[in-house]
Amino acid sequence: MAQRAHLLISGIVQGVFYRAFTKQNADAIGLSGWVRNTADGSVEAVLEGEKEAIERMIKICRQGPPASVVRSVDVRWESGSEELSGFQIRY
Numbered sequence: 240m241a242q243r244a245h246l247l248i249s250g251i252v253q254g255v256f257y258r259a260f261t262k263q264n265a266d267a268i269g270l271s272g273w274v275r276n277t278a279d280g281s282v283e284a285v286l287e288g289e290k291e292a293i294e295r296m297i298k299i300c301r302q303g304p305p306a307s308v309v310r311s312v313d314v315r316w317e318s319g320s321e322e323l324s325g326f327q328i329r330y
Contacts, residue, residue: 241319242290243272248300249281250310257282258328260304265326268292275329287323 248257253276261274261284270288277283284300286293303309 241271241287241321242293243285243287243317243319244293244297245315245317246284246286246297246300247277247281247313248284248303248309248311249313250303251306251308252282252303253280255306256304257307260307261300262326262328264299265296268296270296271323271326273323273327273329285323287319287321 258274258276261282265272265274265286268288270286270292272285272287274282274284286296297312297314301309301312
């Protein structure tokens with residue numbers, strides 16, 4: 240059964256290739272979902288897949304790409320829908 244985590248990442252996370260970094264790592268791990276910038280300067284992501292893979296990705300999100308400064312990653316666990324296929328950057 241797929242799990243889903245909804246993340247809100249705050250800090251210096253826009254304009255530092257955070258979305259591309261997230262997509263690259265999610266693709267490598269095999270997660271579905273999406274990532275986008277929000278109006279308040281944070282980044283929002285939905286990760287869907289096996290719980291262990293999502294937990295690995297959350298650790299990666301806490302680090303972020305080299306130019307980022309991640310202050311916090313708020314995680315809300317949800318039921319997986321398996322409606323998502325692939326990982327997308329949303330605009």
